[in-house]
Amino acid sequence: MLSIGEFSKICRVSTKTLRYYDEIGLIKPDEINSETGYRYYSIKQLKNILFINRLKSYHFSLDEIKELKDIMELDKGQFEEILYSKLKLKKLEMENKLKSLEYSLNQLNNDISNIQNNIPIMSYLDNIKVELVDTEAMNILxxxxxxxxEDFFDGYGSYFGKLYERIALERLTPVGKPMTIYHNSEFNLDGNDLEFAIPIKETVDGTRILPGGLCAKSVLKGSFTELSALYIKLSEWVEENGYELTKSPYEVYIVNPNQVESSDELVTEVFFSIKKK
Incomplete structure (x- = not known):
């Protein structure tokens, strides 16, 4: 048996962290001396620490790790399947974060270059074009x-995936690109009211009519991180030209983000439903 200090030294995890792991039930000492309260760990528990550290390096939370560990102790066969699925999801999350970081780095280099050439850092807003369009009413699933x-990208894949599954199962007819409608009156860090939708031909349970009408439209070619710039530009344009919003804004994804190698390939249309003041 190893004392908590010896165990800490071998696995390179502080005794404070080991005590916390014990508190939350992640890894408990094999033995606690009833008189002294000293904690002792077995050699075999070193593998458990390696497992925990490995998942932490993949950005699993302690709650996620404990859930997996509990499953492993109950059903090893089910554990392998669930672990495989969880690792695939983490891989996708990390790839998305890496793409976002690469995009930010390229953007930073571009801003540095612009400043060196006496080009204002916010000048890119002047290149965002806004046009007036009349849209047709759409039947959306x-x-x-x-x-x-933070949940949005996963939600994009999950909820649009479920909608396309239903379209396939019920042999429905898509007639437009996937879209997201934003119903919040303002951005909310705790959660935003979103509607994932796909225009289809048939009227079935779970469809509604998205009204058409006059819209201010702008197109983004590139990463979703630049969408806020489009929203700002559209808001300024609406105000400066004497219009006001009438319905929730929405985005149309001309290019599926799950089918591109680079965010530079993305094309997103943003629509503000408007009327004259």
């Missing part, structure tokens, strides 16, 4: 959820 900004 939709699902409405409340989710945070």
């Amino acid at each position: 939709y699902v409405r959820k409340t989710m945070t900004k």
Whole structure:
């Protein structure tokens, strides 16, 4: 048996962290001396620490790790399947974060270059074009959820995936690109009211009519991180030209983000439904 200090030294995890792991039930000492309260760990528990550290390096939370560990102790066969699925999801999350970081780095280099050439850092807003368009009413198959900004990308894949599954199973006819409608009156860090939708031909349970009408439209070619710039530009344009919003803004994804190698390939249309003041 190893004392908590010896165990800490071998696995390079502080005794404070080991005590916390014990508190939350992640890894408990094999033995606690009833008189002294000293904690002792077995050699075999070193593998458990390696497992925990490995998942932490993949950005699993302690709650996620404990859930997996509990499953492993109950059903090893089920554990392998669930672990495989969880690792695939983490891989996708990390790839998305890496793409976002690469985009930010390229953007930073571009801003540095612009400043060196006496080009204002916010001048890119002048290149965002806004046009007036008349849109047709659409019959949309939709699902409405409340989710945070961090959950959005996963939500994109999950909820649009479920909508396309239903379209395939019921042999429905898509007639437009997937879209997201934003129903919040303002951005909310705790969760935003979103509607994931796909225009279809048939009227079935779970469809509704998205009204058409006059819209201010702008197109983004590139990463979703630049969408806020489009929203700002559209808001300024609406105000400066004497219009006001009438319905929730929405985005149309001309290019599926799950089918591109670079965010530079993305094309997103943003629509503000408007009328004259």
